[in-house]
Amino acid sequence: MAVPSEKLVSRPIQVHANTAGHADVLTPEALAFLGRLHRFAEPRRQQLLKVRRERQARYDAGVLPDFRPDTQAIRESDWTVAPIPVPLLDRRVEITGPVERKMIINALNSGAKVFMADFEDSSAPSFANQLDGQINLRDAVNGRLEYRSPEGKNYRVGANPAQLVVRPRGWHLPERHITVDGETIAGALVDFGLFAFHNAHALHAQDRGPYFYLPKLEAMEEAALWNEVMALAEDELDLPYGTMKATVLIETLPAVFQMHEILHALRDRAVGLNCGRWDYIFSYLKTFRGHRDRLLPDRGQVVMTVPFLKTYSELLIQTCHRRGAFAMGGMAAQIPIKNDDAANDQAMAKVRADKLREVQAGHDGTWVAHPALVQVALDIFDQHMPTPNQLHVKREDVHADRDTLIAPCSGTITRAGFDNNVEVALRYTAAWLEGLGCVPIHNLMEDAATAEIARAQLWQWLHHGQLEFTDHAPIDFALFDHALATHAHRLQESTLPGARRAADAAQLLAELTHADELGNFLTLPAYEQLA
Template sequence: MAVPQEHLAAATARVETGATGYEAILTPEALAFLGRLHRLAEPRRQQLLAARRQRQARYDAGELPDFRADTAAIREGDWTVAPIPAALQDRRVEITGPVERKMIINALNSGAKVFMADFEDSSTPSFANQLDGQINLRDAVNGRIEFTSPEGKRYQVGPNPAVLVVRPRGWHLPERHFSVDGEPMAGALVDFGLYVFHNARTLQQRDLGPYFYLPKLEAMEEAALWDEVMAFAEDELDLPNGCMKATVLIETLPAAFQMHEILHALRGRAAGLNCGRWDYIFSYLKTLRGHRDRLLPERGQVQMTVPFLKAYSELLIQTCHRRNAFAMGGMAAQIPIKGDQAANDAALAKVRADKLREVKAGHDGTWVAHPALVAVAQAVFDEHMPTPNQLDVKREDVRVSREQLLAPCPGTITRAGFDNNVEVGLRYTAAWLDGLGCVPIHHLMEDAATAEIARSQIWQWLHHGGVEFPDHAPIDFALFDHALAAHAHRLRDSDVPGASRVDDAAALLATMTHADTLGDFLTLPAYEQL
């Protein structure tokens, strides 16, 4: 989007502006607030990102993640998080999705207890998407959001909408359209800052937060920075201390070893932890990218019942309930299959089995990606969790070791599994580059996390060498190059989302796959092509 630049000396901030409606969000006061957030957090953010790189270098050299010796007193201590607000006491079903206007209305009306409005993995962070999302959320908070489709169908929020929780971008993602003192801002602070500046007072007056999901954290120090940012914002906006509450997604392997510490860092505002299963699998692959003995089979075989994922989820439940925080389950990515009742029934059966596993293990709630799955998940939790939550289920039987959290799972890599990874990586990346961050592919709702799994698995299988299909045929670069070219040729003139960006996506995936080092995030180089 070609827009002029506006210089605001009061904040010494630069922002691209001028599009209709954005002036109500990008007010001088709001941008000045962003400038103050940046100056508060940016030096520490850069230190924490450097610490990530140093930690990864040690893993690449052969070290393995472990529980921290210097924080044993926190893990062993007798403490709990602050009381959790009434609005978050029953979270049995949460729905997630991008900050698109129609999606917000449908999610709020879905019957779920919570809607997580996502500026991160299910949104392409174009300037228009992020700012339109801020407008949409402002309108939702103020009770005036509505939408009329091109066909004339009108959408508006009904009574008893879901509680709104917002996920800003992770600490690692820049926002090039906003800069302070010549430095680009963190996408996390832009998303968080604009949302709280325009909505926090209204939400707080209704005892509705504001509430957040915090993604991609790797260490307690990163959680502590969020706590500092939220405390600063509360003071700046004249809000009660601790009214902002946060649920942390445990979706990185390093964070699994610091669950107690992360809750402790946020203990005045922590509402729980969430099993971000897809990103967690990606993080396992990325963190252990240099360890050939930790290769995983194809994605379809890496289910939550495999030992390392079962250990992770049970440790999360035990940790949360010991600290009086909620333990949220993971995403059901299935979407309704129209025109094939048998296939649809099979998909719903998988969802029920997954949710049954979660509720019996002690989770306080779960995630779905499609409104049609809300009732399916809720029926399971209603039957097995008649109370608002399961904080009384302490899971004192759980004993999880370092080795259990790191254990690879057995399985195979089939030709179909390899090909599916190539297709999902290509189709998702193309759609992302075209502005769509939440993409239905083969009856699953794919987001950045699943694309990250796909391209990371391919990289590992190719770069470690000697990896074979069950018939002993080698998995090599020639096979990948052929599969990528074949899918690109097939998709180039198709009607799939992002078809016009297929060649760009193929070139990006080829470069990242052939690179000597597995790239940290697909979305970082992709962002440069938006």
């Protein structure tokens, strides 16, 4: 399938990497398509990233996030999103994971309604990883995805696979291996563009997409840019307007105040919003990095029942259902625990309680990170949601004001919580530098979002000064440096993922934690060290 050549502008597009094994992904036609997307979107993308920096500067100066007065009419007027496609009407359990071949097969066969193939937080975006992922997804779309393990076991997609939805990288991440007219292209456009170019017609012919998850949005203008990029792609690929559909992750604090506006900007293609809880907690920390009065306690104490998270999730349900869109619940990070039945039972009980809370609140579906959790979540949603979704649950009882949405939660900072943050941030960063985007640590599936929580908390606890643990011992850099060195040595001496990059990860984490300003994203400086 080729894009009509008359719609493309022939200008310099360069690939700065060995393309062996990926030539049929990076065809001249596909690269020209990426170039068209880049030239259209890049000026706006840069302007929107500048607005993000200016917004954060205002927060650093003491301004608090709030609802926008200039968009009050959007929030108060009556409108709905376009009709939702049949394959997305029942999304009660979605499984997420990286675009690795075996993972894709297992996820599609898991019994989940949807598989979110993730080019973002659960993938380390080496050029090979991203392009291999494109090959894997193209094979899945065309019904020829197979995998043979080193042990000789064969894997292939069975009947009735989960519906495929793809998450590209966020607007902030570059793809340094491709330049257009000398400018580095956005990773988001590479992931989205290559998938759309190679698969949109096949999916459209099957009435199964293409569908996307959009991450890290902070404002309606960022959603509007995605809408225009998708419209341009549809035009270039000769697809009807509105063919591409999008679910938006509400995983930044600024975005929670613009949920109506984000849906409105995407109203011809939006099908829902998702409670990206882990990134949302990270965004809370980052937004209030300069606010000592809004520090959060140990990560394990920041659960979905605390006021600012409970209100966020309920407001999302109310907003979505008023607009005819789905309200998706958050990720269960637990994974099965082998050889310890008691600990596994305890972990599964936490999953059930979390999913029960979501379905009873009115969510239309939820996320899991492991195939073994699909049936656990399905059982809860099947029992409490006999209908395909809960659009009829309007949650008109929810009254979410600004102060509740930004209220800090009470709790404590413990030595164990501090040490766990050091270990998680280090081990995840080291594994990421080796090319792994999701890593099991202490029976939780850690990804970039949870590692960011650990990193941001360490920075805040150390830089706001005169904080104490529950035993009244001071929290200081000497303690951090010692813990980091200890965990780095242990990792180097182990066979765990990331062992070879432990020293690099420790140096990066030390620099970021000692820096005077909390860095926006761990993955930006880490990307410069990724093969």
